[in-house]
Amino acid sequence: MQTSSATKQNTFAEDVLKGLSSEPKFLSSKYFYDDEGSRLFQEIMKLPEYYLTRAEFEIFETRTKEIFKAFAAPDNSFDLIELGAGDGTKTAVLIDYFLKQNADFTYSPIDISQEAIDFLTEKFKNEFPRLSMKAKTGDYFRILKTLKTESNRRKILLFLGSNIGNFSPEQALEFFRHLRGVMNENDLLFVGFDLQKDPRVILNAYDDAQGVTAEFNLNLLRRINRELGANFDLEKFSHYAIYRPTECAARSFLISREQQSVFVEALNQSFDFKAWEPIFMEISQKYNLEMIEDLARESGFQVAENFFDENRYFVDSLWRVS
Numbered sequence: 281m282q283t284s285s286a287t288k289q290n291t292f293a294e295d296v297l298k299g300l301s302s303e304p305k306f307l308s309s310k311y312f313y314d315d316e317g318s319r320l321f322q323e324i325m326k327l328p329e330y331y332l333t334r335a336e337f338e339i340f341e342t343r344t345k346e347i348f349k350a351f352a353a354p355d356n357s358f359d360l361i362e363l364g365a366g367d368g369t370k371t372a373v374l375i376d377y378f379l380k381q382n383a384d385f386t387y388s389p390i391d392i393s394q395e396a397i398d399f400l401t402e403k404f405k406n407e408f409p410r411l412s413m414k415a416k417t418g419d420y421f422r423i424l425k426t427l428k429t430e431s432n433r434r435k436i437l438l439f440l441g442s443n444i445g446n447f448s449p450e451q452a453l454e455f456f457r458h459l460r461g462v463m464n465e466n467d468l469l470f471v472g473f474d475l476q477k478d479p480r481v482i483l484n485a486y487d488d489a490q491g492v493t494a495e496f497n498l499n500l501l502r503r504i505n506r507e508l509g510a511n512f513d514l515e516k517f518s519h520y521a522i523y524r525p526t527e528c529a530a531r532s533f534l535i536s537r538e539q540q541s542v543f544v545e546a547l548n549q550s551f552d553f554k555a556w557e558p559i560f561m562e563i564s565q566k567y568n569l570e571m572i573e574d575l576a577r578e579s580g581f582q583v584a585e586n587f588f589d590e591n592r593y594f595v596d597s598l599w600r601v602s
């Protein structure tokens with residue numbers, strides 16, 4: 281029988297095979313977060329150009345009371361389930377307040393990255409010894425299957441930060457319909473959306489002056505080298521980001537600087553790159569309020585309340601089942 285870590289490696293290898301055999305080539309952004317990737321994302325969150333984390337942090341700090349009121353009604357008891365929790369820094373603001381209100385709640389962070397879950401569990405155990413926490417490692421699509429029957433309390437699904445931005449609008453619709461299918465009538469969904477703004481501000485967030493975002497993207501090649509025995513030469517790839525205002529989407533690529541061939545031992549296969557051929561790494565979709573309303577309605581939800589930061593750069597949108 282295969283161990284679960286061998287299964288995980290196989291899935292990783294299969295996804296790399298699929299991406300590098302496609303035209304254009306792509307790699308899934310869900311593999312960014314190994315140890316080094318999680319560390320680099322923490323660096324990104326502190327960059328002056330990366331406004332997203334600060335904006336959502338501001339929402340949680342300034343609107344905590346209203347958010348709690350919306351979550352806790354009617355009986356002060358609920359299960360918080362965070363999809364793609366990362367390091368949970370922003371969520372800590374809410375948890376701290378909820379505990380001070382003596383709310384009866386559990387917190388279940390779900391993340392595909394074992395490193396992220398280990399870091400978060402350790403941090404929250406120290407910070408919040410009273411917190412009832414059930415962390416889960418794995419793909420949220422797989423873990424969510426059992427959600428409906430897990431408990432009969434109100435469940436609040438959190439999907440924060442730039443998570444939803446990593447889906448195209450079509451994938452986002454499919455994702456929300458899937459969530460609707462595993463939610464009960466009284467459950468809530470709390471989603472962070474990055475809003476449209478000056479395209480220059482958006483582009484800079486994915487192309488910072490210090491090159492941390494470039495390192496973050498290149499690190500996935502390093503991970504493939506280490507875990508799948510590949511021989512990517514990182515010097516021969518460079519990071520490139522664009523923002524298309526007509527699609528409200530930023531996209532990141534790694535560009536092959538020359539014609540080259542890369543061997544992946546786990547796949548026993550070589551992949552040819554033409555000079556200047558791109559690997560599509562990540563989409564960061566931006567929204568306006570109309571797009572959010574439409575998305576909610578088309579996936580079986582209704583927007584209950586929107587929470588904005590002062591600049592209106594970001595919104596945390598609370599959805600109830602319609």
Ligand SMILES: C[S@@+](CC[C@H](N)C(=O)[O-])C[C@H]1O[C@@H](n2cnc3c(N)ncnc32)[C@H](O)[C@@H]1O
Nearest residue numbers: 310313364365366391392393418419420440441
């Ligand atoms: C951009 S980070 C955001 C982290 C955090 N929500 C925040 O706002 O700072 C995305 C997180 O989602 C996780 N992730 C991506 N795809 C996933 C999937 N399919 N299942 C579970 N976790 C996933 C990554 O490992 C990473 O920790």
